[in-house]
Amino acid sequence: MENLTSLIHLFVTIFLSGFAMFMGVPAITDVTMLAICPGQDECSLAIYLTGCQQAIIGLGAMIITPLIGNLSDEYGRKALLTLPMTVSIIPLVILAYSMETNFFYAYFVIRTLTAMVSEGSINCLALAYVADKIPDVNRASAFGILGGIASAAFVCGTLAARFLSTTSTFQVAAFMSILAAVYMRIFLKESLPNGDDIRQPILKGEQDVIRSDSDLENTRQVFKRIPSVGDLIFLTKNSVPFSQAALVSFFNSLAEGGLLASLLYFLKARFPLQQKPVC
Structure with a gap:
């Protein structure tokens, strides 16, 4: 597994990017409730808007992610990875600057558009980068390590949000997102498909x-x-294997999206703890 050393910078990039993204997940519930239903612990409109946002993002990502993946075969993984990592900074910067109602709606719209590009593309390009660098006999292990790095980012980002105010959460998340993009551009080496015989145009x-x-x-x-x-x-x-994998991925994403759209709002209504200060 000595080839894993060539993936160190990719792992750091994915951790920083995931840390920034997951930090905002617990905090965005309070921001959404404050903007749409101020002073309330329950708000069905917030759940509906979040669900619609997830659906729109999914439809957009279904079209854009294959395009980005296909272009990365031509221009390189790093070059195309720059796009989703850069656009994902914008929504975080908006809420880091202000969480007033107008800024929230600006965040909501821009987040919907940018997530179409970044939601699945970062993971897709990271997996492609690993496939370029690691022989097929060790590829599954490398994919597992990459998944573990993403899970660690989720845990660390969620824990960090627990100890920060809502405003500070988005400020730190924006900084970490910028740091991830800069780190990737400086340290990550470009990668192109290695031209194995198993590779063929789809x-x-x-x-x-x-x-x-x-x-x-x-x-x-x-x-x-x-x-x-x-x-x-x-x-x-x-392609039977592709269609089967796509079907599993669809239902898994459907379950995760439905859970994400409602769980945090349910927990907020069920356990109405004192809200952290927003400044």
């Missing part, structure tokens, strides 16, 4: 005819770089 190709000055016709294969909905449907129908 999108359909098109024939493009090119004429030279001497009117000789040469044919080359041009693969589409932007997957369409038809491409995704084609892949799902023609």
Whole structure:
């Protein structure tokens, strides 16, 4: 497992990014309730808005994540990882600056848009980076370590939010998110697919005819770089392992999304503890 040393900077990047993202999860409940239903411990509107946001993010990520993954095969994992890690900073900075109602709605809209890019892409590109660096015989172990790093970030971020005020939580989260992006750009090395024989394009190709000055016709294969909905449907129908994995992932995400949209609001209503100061 000596190849794991090449993943140290990726692990640090994922930990910092996950730490920043998960820090805001417990605190956003109080911010949402304060903006939408001030002075109340129960608010069905907040649950509905959170659920709608999760649904919109999921639909957007379903289209954007394959596009980012496909482009990373061409331009590199680090280059494409820069995009989701950068845009994920913006919503945190908004709430770090102010949590007034207008700023909350700005956060809500921008978070919905940026999460379409960052929600699944960071994990997708991290897994692709590991696959580029680690031989297939050790790949499952490396994936497990990456999952453990993400889980550690979840635990540490949640615990850190417990000891900070709501305002400080988002300020620290914004700082950690910026630190993750800067660290990634400085220390993480670029990675491209290693060209193994098992790698093959999953999108359909098109024939493009090119004429030279001497009117000789040469044919080359041009693969589409932007997957369409038809491409995704084609892949799902023609790859049984992929369709099975996609089905499991769909129901798992459905359960997690439904739980996330309601659990924290239920706990707040069930255990109405004194709210931490927002400043």
